[in-house]
Amino acid sequence: xxxxxxxxxxxxxxxxxxxxxxxxxxxxxxxxxxxxxxxxxxxxxxxxxxxxxxxxxxxxxxxxxxxxxxxxxxxxxxxxxxxxxxxxxxxxxxxxxxxxxxxxxxxxxxxxxxxxxxxxxxxxxxxxxxxxxxxxxxxxxxxxxxxxxxxxxxxxxxxxxxxxxxxxxxxxxxxx
Numbered sequence: 001x002x003x004x005x006x007x008x009x010x011x012x013x014x015x016x017x018x019x020x021x022x023x024x025x026x027x028x029x030x031x032x033x034x035x036x037x038x039x040x041x042x043x044x045x046x047x048x049x050x051x052x053x054x055x056x057x058x059x060x061x062x063x064x065x066x067x068x069x070x071x072x073x074x075x076x077x078x079x080x081x082x083x084x085x086x087x088x089x090x091x092x093x094x095x096x097x098x099x100x101x102x103x104x105x106x107x108x109x110x111x112x113x114x115x116x117x118x119x120x121x122x123x124x125x126x127x128x129x130x131x132x133x134x135x136x137x138x139x140x141x142x143x144x145x146x147x148x149x150x151x152x153x154x155x156x157x158x159x160x161x162x163x164x165x166x167x168x169x170x171x172x173x174x175x176x
Contacts (some may be wrong), residue, residue: 007161009102010122012047013091015150016108017060017067020126023146024109036066039147045154046074048167052158054105057093061085087115094119107153109133109145120143124153 018024021042027035049056057078058071064081071079083089093099104124106113109129117123117136124139126149134140139156143149158164168174 004160004162006102006121007157010040010054010157011015011103012055012057012099013154013157014057014059014116014120015106016110016113017058017064017126019109019129019145020060020107021070021146021150023144024128025146034062034064034066036064036070037146038066038070039150040088040170041148042150043074044168044171045151046076048158048164049154050075051167051170052161052163059083059089059116061086085115086112087119088117090116107150107155122157124157125149126153 021038022036027036046056055077058076059080061084068079101119102121104120106117106120107124108127111130111132115135123137125137126132126141126145128144137155141149141152143152155164158167
């Protein structure tokens with residue numbers, strides 16, 4: 001079980017895209033371009049995580065220019081796409097960056113997220129994640145993927161760390 005001290009050790013959040021940041025739909029325009037709908041509410045979570053010193057990585061099995069654009073707008077530290085074996089990638093990333101399980105959190109929703117989740121000390125998922133992911137999750141958002149679940153999970157982590165209010169104050173200049 002996670003606690004305030006263990007959550008304070010998290011330095012990286014690895015986040016899946018389809019079904020987590022989006023509603024899991026894949027849309028194509030008349031030219032065959034893939035489109036995705038991202039929830040703007042998640043942006044506050046990304047900014048707050050950065051303010052709290054957490055690095056953000058998107059780790060997805062698909063490759064999409066819309067994902068690249070949105071993650072660049074959100075100033076993600078790592079944009080990693082077209083990775084079929086997420087656990088193998090994450091293991092190599094951990095070695096290259098001398099990271100431990102305690103320093104990683106993961107947010108995902110589906111079966112392909114299970115192996116990398118097992119490499120992280122904290123796991124969050126949206127309300128509509130598959131049952132197997134829910135069974136692994138430390139925190140299950142009440143919000144569906146693509147509708148602000150990522151913000152909810154990040155804010156829960158930062159609230160438990162005692163850092164949400166400070167981050168919001170620093171970003172928006174408002175007290176909550």
